[in-house]
Amino acid sequence: MNRWLSGVLVVLAAACGGGGDPAPGPLKHTVQDMYIASVPVELKGSVVSTKQEYDIAQMEQAKVESDLSQVKTQLQIAKNEDQSADLRIKSAKAEEAAALKSADLNKQEAAKRNLFAAEQGKKATKAKLSWHKADQAYLEKQLRFRQHDAYAKEASWQLEKARVARNNNIRPEGFDYNAFETQAIQRRDAASRARLNADRLRGDAESKKRDYERADMEAKNASVPY
Numbered sequence: 001m002n003r004w005l006s007g008v009l010v011v012l013a014a015a016c017g018g019g020g021d022p023a024p025g026p027l028k029h030t031v032q033d034m035y036i037a038s039v040p041v042e043l044k045g046s047v048v049s050t051k052q053e054y055d056i057a058q059m060e061q062a063k064v065e066s067d068l069s070q071v072k073t074q075l076q077i078a079k080n081e082d083q084s085a086d087l088r089i090k091s092a093k094a095e096e097a098a099a100l101k102s103a104d105l106n107k108q109e110a111a112k113r114n115l116f117a118a119e120q121g122k123k124a125t126k127a128k129l130s131w132h133k134a135d136q137a138y139l140e141k142q143l144r145f146r147q148h149d150a151y152a153k154e155a156s157w158q159l160e161k162a163r164v165a166r167n168n169n170i171r172p173e174g175f176d177y178n179a180f181e182t183q184a185i186q187r188r189d190a191a192s193r194a195r196l197n198a199d200r201l202r203g204d205a206e207s208k209k210r211d212y213e214r215a216d217m218e219a220k221n222a223s224v225p226y
Contacts, residue, residue, distance in 0.1 A: 061146035117222035124219035145194035
């Protein structure tokens with residue numbers, strides 16, 4: 001990927017992430033593979049292992065992106081279900097009002113049960129909506145962590161390439177080994193902070209999921225689908 005396109009993608013990612021939590025940008029210090037291509041493979045073991053860690057981090061990021069996309073779809077479905085629940089309550093109230101006018105106790109009792117079931121269904125859809133909102137907020141922070149983590153792993157990989165270059169007297173133009181060390185530390189610290197931010201929201205999402213599960217069970221016990 002050329003530098004211009006990389007820069008554009010970073011700007012777009014930052015815009016999607018919001019001004020308060022911008023997406024991380026690409027690394028400033030890198031070592032092109034061609035510079036250390038002549039170094040024997042047995043001297044580049046750390047380069048291979050850190051590259052594997054970087055590849056895994058990218059796959060983990062892709063997984064969270066997929067999860068986030070699914071949650072956004074589930075959230076939209078939950079919104080539709082919540083709106084439908086409002087209509088069911090409205091219909092159940094109209095049914096109850098008509099039953100009260102009829103003086104038919106059987107109809108009144110059935111209408112009360114239907115209204116109760118509709119209200120329980122509304123509680124369940126509201127709880128599901130709250131859960132998916134919390135889950136989306138968590139996954140957005142988790143994605144931000146995975147982005148930082150991928151760059152941190154890449155920085156470690158680049159540091160190992162820089163170490164191999166230094167140890168074999170390879171000095172590309174502008175090469176500064178200390179800059180690679182600093183970059184790796186900064187990226188690792190940024191990933192650690194991002195992980196903490198995500199972990200803070202994990203508990204809220206899990207709690208709201210449990211709330212939904214309880215509400216869902218109560219709605220099902222009311223015997224009317226919602």
